Amino acid sequence: MRHHVLAAAVFLSVFTVAAFAAPPGKGAGMPFNLKSTNQAFQKNPTGGIQQMTAKDPNDKGLIAAIRARLLQEAERFGDGDYSSITKGGGKPMPGTEYLRGIKHGQLAITYREVPAGAAVDYAGRDVATVDAIHKWLDAQLDNHD
Numbered sequence: 001m002r003h004h005v006l007a008a009a010v011f012l013s014v015f016t017v018a019a020f021a022a023p024p025g026k027g028a029g030m031p032f033n034l035k036s037t038n039q040a041f042q043k044n045p046t047g048g049i050q051q052m053t054a055k056d057p058n059d060k061g062l063i064a065a066i067r068a069r070l071l072q073e074a075e076r077f078g079d080g081d082y083s084s085i086t087k088g089g090g091k092p093m094p095g096t097e098y099l100r101g102i103k104h105g106q107l108a109i110t111y112r113e114v115p116a117g118a119a120v121d122y123a124g125r126d127v128a129t130v131d132a133i134h135k136w137l138d139a140q141l142d143n144h145d
Contacts, residue, residue, distance in 0.1 A: 041140040047133040053117030070118040074111035095135035
């Protein structure tokens with residue numbers, strides 16, 4: 001519980017600062033400029049990895065904002081809330097419809113900090129869940145090309 005309260009406090013303080021300081025060009029729902037970040041979406045045999053880092057490893061504010069954003073996303077996804085993941089026109093991203101219906105324990109989501117940012121690991125416990133993660137990651141790759 002203490003971890004969640006601390007994470008929420010960090011997120012709110014970073015989001016508040018970033019929301020007022022973010023330059024134009026930030027991505028939908030992002031409290032910072034995506035052009036200042038490197039994003040990677042990588043599939044693996046158990047699911048995949050989403051990683052975001054600051055292009056400037058000395059930009060402590062951006063690094064904190066990235067970490068807060070991915071921590072929040074990992075917690076939401078861990079609770080089964082994929083509502084923020086949409087393609088153009090508000091349509092659900094491929095794979096997310098399936099993920100909304102999975103049972104607790106079919107998907108392990110792990111947040112971790114990496115140098116200059118953060119990563120989220122997605123590990124499906126069955127073939128269908130891994131396939132849904134792969135579809136979502138493919139769509140992410142298409143969106144960020």
